Amino acid sequence: MVVGPFVEVAVVLGLLSGGTLLNRDTSVGLSDMDEDNLLTSHTRTPYSDDGIESGPADDKGIMMGDDIVHIVHSDKRPRTLYFGPWRRTVWTPNTARFRNRLLSRVLRKFPFLVEAWYWALLYWVYQLARAVSAVLLIDESVVQAARRHALQLVRVEEALAIFVEPAVQRFFLQRRPAVMRGINRLYAFVHIPGTILFLVFLYYITTTRPQRQMQIQQATLHPDVAAHRYRDRYRPDLYERRRRTMAMCNLVAFVLFTAWPVMPPRLLGADHLAHSSNDEAGYAFVDTVHATADGAQSVWTTNRFCNQYAAMPSLHFGYAFLIGLTVATLPLDAGDTRRAARARRRLLAVLGGLVYPALIWIAIIATANHFILDAVVGGIVCLAVWQVSGLLRNLLPLEDYFLSAVRIHKPSKRPATHSIRAAERVD
Numbered sequence: 395m396v397v398g399p400f401v402e403v404a405v406v407l408g409l410l411s412g413g414t415l416l417n418r419d420t421s422v423g424l425s426d427m428d429e430d431n432l433l434t435s436h437t438r439t440p441y442s443d444d445g446i447e448s449g450p451a452d453d454k455g456i457m458m459g460d461d462i463v464h465i466v467h468s469d470k471r472p473r474t475l476y477f478g479p480w481r482r483t484v485w486t487p488n489t490a491r492f493r494n495r496l497l498s499r500v501l502r503k504f505p506f507l508v509e510a511w512y513w514a515l516l517y518w519v520y521q522l523a524r525a526v527s528a529v530l531l532i533d534e535s536v537v538q539a540a541r542r543h544a545l546q547l548v549r550v551e552e553a554l555a556i557f558v559e560p561a562v563q564r565f566f567l568q569r570r571p572a573v574m575r576g577i578n579r580l581y582a583f584v585h586i587p588g589t590i591l592f593l594v595f596l597y598y599i600t601t602t603r604p605q606r607q608m609q610i611q612q613a614t615l616h617p618d619v620a621a622h623r624y625r626d627r628y629r630p631d632l633y634e635r636r637r638r639t640m641a642m643c644n645l646v647a648f649v650l651f652t653a654w655p656v657m658p659p660r661l662l663g664a665d666h667l668a669h670s671s672n673d674e675a676g677y678a679f680v681d682t683v684h685a686t687a688d689g690a691q692s693v694w695t696t697n698r699f700c701n702q703y704a705a706m707p708s709l710h711f712g713y714a715f716l717i718g719l720t721v722a723t724l725p726l727d728a729g730d731t732r733r734a735a736r737a738r739r740r741l742l743a744v745l746g747g748l749v750y751p752a753l754i755w756i757a758i759i760a761t762a763n764h765f766i767l768d769a770v771v772g773g774i775v776c777l778a779v780w781q782v783s784g785l786l787r788n789l790l791p792l793e794d795y796f797l798s799a800v801r802i803h804k805p806s807k808r809p810a811t812h813s814i815r816a817a818e819r820v821d
Contacts, residue, residue: 399693405587410510413594417506417602419805421609424503427494473790486791487798498803505805506597512637513590520644527652528701540655540703544662547706547765548677556766559659559759560677566760567680574760575690578683581757582692585710588750592717593637599724600633627725636720638783639776643712646775651704658705660684660762679762708764712772714754716780722747 470485492498501507551557566574660681684691722744726736758764797804 402583402693406590409587409590409594413590413597414504414506414510416594417597418504419502420606422503424499426499426502471794473794475788475791477785477788484791486794489794489797489801489803491803492797492801493803495801495803497800498805501802502805505601506594508804509593509597509637512641513593516641516644520648523648524701524704527648532701532703536655536703537657540657541662543654544657544659544705544765547656547767551766559762559765560679562756562759563680563682563762567682574682577757577760578690580753581710581761581763582683582690584757585713585754589640589713589717592720593633596633596636596720600628601630604628632724635780635783636716638786639716639780640713642779642783642786643709643716643775646779647704647707647709647712647772650707650771650775651701654706655701655703656706656765656768657703658763659765661702663762682761683763705764706768706771707775708758708768708772710754710758710764710772711751711769712776714751715773716776718747718749718751720747721750 471488472483475482659679662677663679
């Protein structure tokens with residue numbers, strides 16, 4: 395059975411819509427206006443929102459969120475560009491003057507729309523780049539190079555005694571055919587919706603929930619130690635650094651598979667190789683997702699613009715690896731002082747963080763869409779990009795000019811506000 399493209403698109407739109415509603419700001423309405431005299435401030439905050447990167451000096455001190463001062467009545471605002479030790483401050487349009495326009499108020503009420511916009515932009519730019527490479531750059535020489543690189547990976551895995559892909563696929567095809575059908579669907583239909591669901595959940599616990607707790611506390615004028623503790627442990631930068639890492643993973647992956655194309659194992663099967671050698675045909679991989687009755691073709695991966703020679707690195711596994719690490723390392727409730735209880739919760743978090751990447755690893759190997767080394771490189775790319783993801787902050791001036799051109803002000807993320815007026819003192 396093939397899930398229709400409209401159903402797949404509807405699922406994605408449903409998740410984004412649900413995330414938008416879940417993460418709405420319940421303290422303001424669409425008609426609420428900000429008063430200039432309450433907005434003007436030179437106040438600094440340990441939290442900053444730059445859309446691409448924010449937080450208290452990141453985890454490595456590279457985010458520099460405390461250098462942003464938002465002066466509402468100024469036409470310009472400072473942005474800091476950096477690369478390693480190099481720093482330069484530039485002045486860009488200050489969009490605060492557009493904060494009461496309709497679209498700005500919509501974004502203030504539904505701040506997750508900004509995240510949906512980021513991901514739509516990222517996805518379509520990435521897909522456009524892949525389409526250009528698939529249509530304009532893929533020729534017979536690239537196909538031959540991709541086949542040659544794939545066989546080189548096979549040789550390396552054989553030397554390392556980790557070339558188990560054929561055995562894994564045979565096990566599920568011959569002994570667990572029902573499970574194989576589920577694996578096909580897992581590979582085809584879970585990657586994009588699963589990533590969106592993760593981002594919705596993470597945004598809620600790091601941004602929306604702390605903000606609501608502090609709003610309730612400040613509205614009742616009673617200090618809530620638990621709310622402050624939760625806010626201090628779950629901050630917007632926990633979400634934003636992971637979003638940035640995923641975005642940069644796409645960029646690095648595009649560069650890698652364009653420079654060094656790799657044919658997936660499923661295309662090394664005898665049915666796909668008109669000029670295959672005996673060694674190549676002997677691998678006998680089966681394209682279980684696209685070429686069998688039990689397959690599960692996805693609208694996101696089966697179109698004429700999809701680059702079939704982009705197996706290295708595996709973003710399926712890279713994303714799953716980052717999601718698993720996040721689940722395993724999320725801060726625990728500091729209010730629970732019982733050591734045994736905290737140890738059990740951490741163990742459950744670690745086990746939960748292992749499940750998803752393990753399932754995705756099985757899926758990409760059993761369906762013959764990736765080699766083991768593709769997954770390894772996907773994880774390495776994820777870890778490497780994590781260290782330098784703050785470089786995306788250098789794109790903020792472009793965002794400021796774009797928002798100024800369309801006359802929109804982007805809302806800030808503040809976990810400790812009781813009103814939108816206080817929330818937007820620093821942008």
